[in-house]
Amino acid sequence: MDLVLKVLFVLSLVVMVFFEPLVDARYWHWSNEKKSDFEDLVTGLPGQPSVNFRHYAGFVTVDEKNGRSLFYWFYEATSLPDEKPLVLWLNGGPGCSSVGYGATQEIGPFLVDANGHGLKFNSFAWNTEANLLFLESPIGVGFSYSNTSGDYDNLGDDFTANDAYVFLHKWFLKFPSYRTRTFYIAGESYAGKYVPELAEVIHDKNNNPSLFIDLRGILLGNPETYDAEDWKGMVDYAWSHAVVSDETHKTIVQSCNFYNDDTWSNTDCTSGVEELLSQYKEIDIYSLYTSVCIFNSSSSQDKSSTLVRAKGSSKMMPRVMGGYDPCLDDYAKSYYNRPDVQKALHVGDGTSLRNWTICNMTVFDGWSDSKGSVLPIYKKLIAAGLRIWVYSGDTDGRVPVLSTRYSLSSLGLPIKKAWRPWYHQKQVGGWVQEYYGLTFATFRGAGHAVPIFKPSESLSFFASFLVGESLPSQR
Template sequence: MDNIVLKLSSHTLVLLLFLSFEPVVSSRHRQYWGHGKKLMSSGDNSDLVTGLPGQPQVDFQHYAGYVTVNETNGRSLFYWFYEAMTKAEEKPLVLWLNGGPGCSSVGYGATQEIGPFLVDSDGQGLKFNNFSWNREANMLFLESPVGVGFSYSNTTSDYEQLGDDFTANDAYNFLHNWFLKFPSYRTKTFYIAGESYAGKYVPELAELILDRNKDMSLHIDLKGILLGNPETSDAEDWMGLVDYAWSHAVISDETHQTVKKSCDFNSSDPWHNEDCSQAVDEVLKQYKEIDIYSLYTSTCFASTANSNGQSVQTSMKRSSTMMPRMMGGYDPCLDDYAKTFYNRPDVQKALHASDGHNLKNWSICNNNIFNNWGDSKPSVIPIYKKLISAGLKIWVYSGDTDGRVPVLSTRYSLSSLALPVTKPWRPWYHDNEVSGWFEEYQGLTFATFRGAGHAVPCFKPSNSLAFFSSFLLGESPPSTK
């Protein structure tokens, strides 16, 4: 997931997001795939993953390795790609991005949320995810920018330039060079999806593709974007965070009233107001007592080291960096297990991240990237307008128990678009139960997931797969039982 660190330094709050979580599939839902499927077998065979420790038997191919995005600087991004479980040649390609900035899409999205293999609780193996999104699409996970996960640059100055634009350009170059490895996917229908701070990554990359598609030799068949609990617009995100904390009894009436009275989140520096700064400090202080990413689940109290080498308890008290975890048997300490798994020599060798001897130091989030992030657009709402005008499909969803990018933040941000409603607010169903509510606008669909935290697929794996399927099919989520 992405780690979110809430910084208030010299009363300058940086609204950047991480996220993480671990989907765990009960044993009665696990299944291992047999034989006889038609495979595309169109990838770079040198990147084909074989002998991955603890991997369940499956009947699709998957690839991992590096794509160079800048030859001069020696800048390379790491990816993990899973062909669709069935009829891969007929299904679209979806790029998934986690945010941070600084967190791994491999460590979170691929092996805690929506990929076919989930890191097991001992950090030594993998379990099959019966609700993997590669049931419906060919799934590509990217560790971006350099410094995240296994991605790297041989030029140290690259790490001093990291920001939104840098990341979008490298991701764009990655795609074109990846298509050289996988030419049969170049003309496929393409979507971009992501969570949290990827709420900025995804539309920014989509805009770049849209602009450069004017050169038909560079054309990518982008059809839409899918965003979960996304950071969208700083002012609205902060207002939503505070209002949500108050409406869910995390903060007092007095703190809420002080924020409403003294904070102008639309100003370039709302923190110059001391009353505002202290009130927001109080909001963050109260959230450190629980899991801001999942209001109603437990936090990790293990004494084992987390991904930053600190004890988990210390990290929780100091910066609330641990991500939300799941109800119903989910382990709130899964980040530790991911670190154990991806730092194994045999795992790195199988994923072509190292030769098995000269190990890479993999961490699920890189706090140096987060703390030194260069440019962050205050709002991507103007990009939404541009993408809507271009006819791209945009779906946004919110787990309604997330306090970090709460449903109110997203509703406030989207309301600024002032889009005409085409189908009014109503429940959507999965397995004959209300899964959430949704509304359709001219150019955009917004939906909630009832009882889900920041990384929705971890809380609602079956529901999120059904929702993803509706998105790809261009159908409304089921509005009847």
């Protein structure tokens, strides 16, 4: 017995001498890798349903000198998060929150319930298929901010793309296991410019192996693409859907040349466009056939199509908000302006309050750089072999299906599979056409923010996009 004890004692010493440093090293590596994760881990979010996945929220500093930080909210996939891709979702505006729209109203796992008192589980959340990362971008949007006031004078497309790129690399330092993960970028509305612009930055800088991000494709919903064609589509759609009179449509067609910025100095053109937008004020421009919010007039007023002048340009532009309302915007505003919610999301101490708005029109009014067309970027990304899918809810008047069809037609891509219906649960979900290099699909009966109107269909569509499979062509 003594001999056995002596042998066990010697073996224990051997384990301590040879294996303890390895154990310590592994623990040291794990604790360093996960430390930042746990700092941003969201616990105790008021009203949150019980779930079996983790989610994180917090700030990533993209400019130490100026104190510029972007807020993110990251949801792990509901199952097998280590095997599923990472998808970044962006909303547009410019000035609208991806947390307030994408995460809260559309594709996130937690949707704000009536009056902003709590959260309800979204059975059709896109994190069933991928790890979802929502970013409030640029500074001035949602909780994102800068300590340097001059930064707000530089807001524009390039500024936003470059900050988002820095954000990604800084975020990967927090979550190193995603550093080499298959990556996609998705978004809607003015993110129709954000998404390809960020994709281009990634593509160009991927020449440096140390900066490589495994970007495989982009997904764009009701996207602003080519200003001239977007305007033309908006006008034709309003007329074809009986929003404006024959006379107003004729005035705009005859007096407006949307391919020339000087057209906005033509009084007949501007008066015709103003008449079009005045008619849209009577309904929800983002969803022609649903009710407007009567509960609180602030949302409807904020989401109006009042013409404002873009800084540094003679061109008149309509305000481009990010989603569908009746009243959903008000609920989100109520929820994210609660001290306990802000504390859980690591943006407040539970006492002091940050003023959160779903759309910041100061950002829009100060926008200094907007590309007239991102189609050249499309061509570049197509040549690089990236997957590009574009979809349109066909009851959106703001970036209507006609705008997107006109814009994509300008690419002149050869057709791979002709126009046809696609199906979901034996019903027509919409129509689709596959080109060499791009897929375009419609969602039947959906407004600007498609997943609000068609949650099941949009989740199925998203799953097909991720695996690169054609949409179902049979019932």
